[in-house]
Amino acid sequence: MEFNRHISRRLHEEHAATLALWGRVEQTLAAGKPDPALLRQAATMLAEEITRHFEFEEAQLFPRLAAAGEGDISALLLDEHAAIRTAARGYTALVKQDAADPALRPLALELAERLVSHVQKEEMALLPALDELLDEETDHELNAAYAAA
Amino acid sequence: MLPGAARSRLLPMSAPFRYFGAAAAFQVAAWALLLVFSHEILSFEIGLGPVFAALHLVTLGVLAMAAIGATLQLLPVATRQPVRALWAVKLVWWLLVPGTALFAWAAATYRPLVMGPSAMLVVVAFLLYGVLLSKNLLGARGMKLVVAHGWAALACLVALAATGLAMVGRYEHGWAIDHIALRQAHLVLATYGFMGLLAFGLSGFLLPMLAVASPPAAAITRGVLWIAVAALLLGASGFVLPAVALGLVAVALHVGSLERSLRARLRPALGPSFALIRVSWACLAASLVLGALMELGIAPPGAPLAFGVLLVPGWLLTFLLGVLQRILPFLASVHASTSAHGTPIISALTPAALLRLHQVLHLAALALLLAAAFAGEPLPAFAGAAAGLAGAAAFAAFVTFVILKVRHGIQPPHQPATA
Numbered sequence: 001m002e003f004n005r006h007i008s009r010r011l012h013e014e015h016a017a018t019l020a021l022w023g024r025v026e027q028t029l030a031a032g033k034p035d036p037a038l039l040r041q042a043a044t045m046l047a048e049e050i051t052r053h054f055e056f057e058e059a060q061l062f063p064r065l066a067a068a069g070e071g072d073i074s075a076l077l078l079d080e081h082a083a084i085r086t087a088a089r090g091y092t093a094l095v096k097q098d099a100a101d102p103a104l105r106p107l108a109l110e111l112a113e114r115l116v117s118h119v120q121k122e123e124m125a126l127l128p129a130l131d132e133l134l135d136e137e138t139d140h141e142l143n144a145a146y147a148a149a
Numbered sequence: 150m151l152p153g154a155a156r157s158r159l160l161p162m163s164a165p166f167r168y169f170g171a172a173a174a175f176q177v178a179a180w181a182l183l184l185v186f187s188h189e190i191l192s193f194e195i196g197l198g199p200v201f202a203a204l205h206l207v208t209l210g211v212l213a214m215a216a217i218g219a220t221l222q223l224l225p226v227a228t229r230q231p232v233r234a235l236w237a238v239k240l241v242w243w244l245l246v247p248g249t250a251l252f253a254w255a256a257a258t259y260r261p262l263v264m265g266p267s268a269m270l271v272v273v274a275f276l277l278y279g280v281l282l283s284k285n286l287l288g289a290r291g292m293k294l295v296v297a298h299g300w301a302a303l304a305c306l307v308a309l310a311a312t313g314l315a316m317v318g319r320y321e322h323g324w325a326i327d328h329i330a331l332r333q334a335h336l337v338l339a340t341y342g343f344m345g346l347l348a349f350g351l352s353g354f355l356l357p358m359l360a361v362a363s364p365p366a367a368a369i370t371r372g373v374l375w376i377a378v379a380a381l382l383l384g385a386s387g388f389v390l391p392a393v394a395l396g397l398v399a400v401a402l403h404v405g406s407l408e409r410s411l412r413a414r415l416r417p418a419l420g421p422s423f424a425l426i427r428v429s430w431a432c433l434a435a436s437l438v439l440g441a442l443m444e445l446g447i448a449p450p451g452a453p454l455a456f457g458v459l460l461v462p463g464w465l466l467t468f469l470l471g472v473l474q475r476i477l478p479f480l481a482s483v484h485a486s487t488s489a490h491g492t493p494i495i496s497a498l499t500p501a502a503l504l505r506l507h508q509v510l511h512l513a514a515l516a517l518l519l520a521a522a523f524a525g526e527p528l529p530a531f532a533g534a535a536a537g538l539a540g541a542a543a544f545a546a547f548v549t550f551v552i553l554k555v556r557h558g559i560q561p562p563h564q565p566a567t568a
Binding site: 121 | 290358359415416486491492495496
């Protein structure tokens with residue numbers, strides 16, 4: 001996907017990394033070959049996702065979307081953040097206890113599906129809207145703020 | 150979370166789903182009619198009767214119905230422009246459903262005098278939808294190429310309604326018009342025009358979205374649109390061979406560019422619905438080739454029926470069913486999202502086994518009808534109609550499942566996803 005703003009491109013790159021990792025998780029679990037190291041790596045990445053990435057979007061991007069009349073999209077994405085955080089808490093706790101626990105399978109599959117679906121909506125609605133909403137100066141400020149976060 | 154009314158680009162769930170529900174019901178009715186009168190399938194050429202009625206149950210009741218529901222919900226996402234007149238969305242449905250049912254009944258029972266008023270109901274529904282669509286397209290803020298496809302489809306819809314009314318005038322009042330030319334224009338405008346252009350336009354953003362991929366290059370999509378419009382103008386004017394040649398170029402570019410996008414997708418699994426979409430593309434190309442062979446007079450026996458099967462259930466219906474398999478659970482999941490209960494996962498709204506069964510039955514119906522057409526045998530026609538009816542019933546069960554799941558609330562923890 002081609003985006004005009006730096007912040008859109010940066011978020012898009014993170015989305016691509018998220019999809020690649022959770023796609024691998026989904027595939028190994030579907031093949032019946034759970035990989036504890038991969039599940040631990042996914043937990044580490046998830047922690048980054050639900051803190052830095054989500055918090056930046058919630059503090060800096062969703063309010064701008066809502067102010068531009070896109071409150072419907074930001075509300076939906078916020079709901080999804082909440083659902084992903086809830087699922088992530090259970091997953092991370094279980095990975096820390098035992099990354100080979102079979103009980104991780106449904107949690108990991110649920111998270112993979114939630115993350116994919118969430119990325120789909122952000123790629124379809126959030127990033128194109130940001131391209132239109134942000135001017136160059138604001139884009140640079142946001143990009144710098146995200147890099148420093 | 151903001152209350153539902155604040156989600157301005159998202160219609161209330163009942164608005165699009167009433168169209169999807171009606172489409173599922175009309176599909177069952179169409180295949181049931183074909184099954185009961187399967188002995189008439191092989192001899193069908195043109196004129197009123199049950200097969201003609203079944204054809205229009207599919208084109209008006211399933212294809213147009215679902216296309217209206219889908220565009221009214223999906224176009225606002227592409228155009229960043231909400232549909233403001235919810236009453237009009239509901240009124241279109243209330244005109245189109247009885248209009249289609251009455252038209253099909255009148256056609257099946259050879260009552261041309263009833264077809265006039267029922268066709269008027271359908272035309273008024275289309276005009277009202279045309280106003281809704283044009284208002285949305287006029288205020289569009291994004292996805293210029295989707296919008297351009299929307300305008301081209303709208304122009305086809307207006308011409309389609311005019312040719313349809315003229316043909317009803319011929320049946321009802323014996324108007325002296327070139328019926329064969331008008332019928333050909335009506336067919337081209339309805340299938341390759343209105344429905345085909347909507348399918349091409351929405352594919353450009355919907356299929357990449359489902360696969361999380363980049364849309365095809367704008368220059369290619371723009372080229373496809375221009376070539377397709379030129380092919381439609383030629384085809385509707387009776388210049389079949391040049392229309393087919395341009396149509397094949399448009400299809401090759403459209404499918405090639407989408408396949409290239411899908412290969413670079415971020416989501417590894419495409420899902421089984423893409424098999425239906427690929428079959429529909431093959432049927433579209435095959436319908437064009439067969440149309441050219443018929444024009445050249447070198448088509449095999451049974452070609453007119455095979456052409457109809459490839460074009461309507463093969464290309465348009467198969468494409469629609471493939472897309473609906475994906476977007477119904479997606480839309481339902483968005484509608485069911487609340488801050489109290491979260492967003493249900495899509496697999497909780499996707500009865501995978503039922504959809505696999507539907508896919509097998511639908512594809513079997515297509516294969517059997519094509520076999521019946523080329524072999525001239527009534528038994529595969531009967532079996533094809535039976536498989537189609539069973540597939541339509543499975544699809545109706547899927548739509549009912551999704552609606553009931555959302556209506557009765559899905560509480561977390563959700564069922565585990567099946568990868």
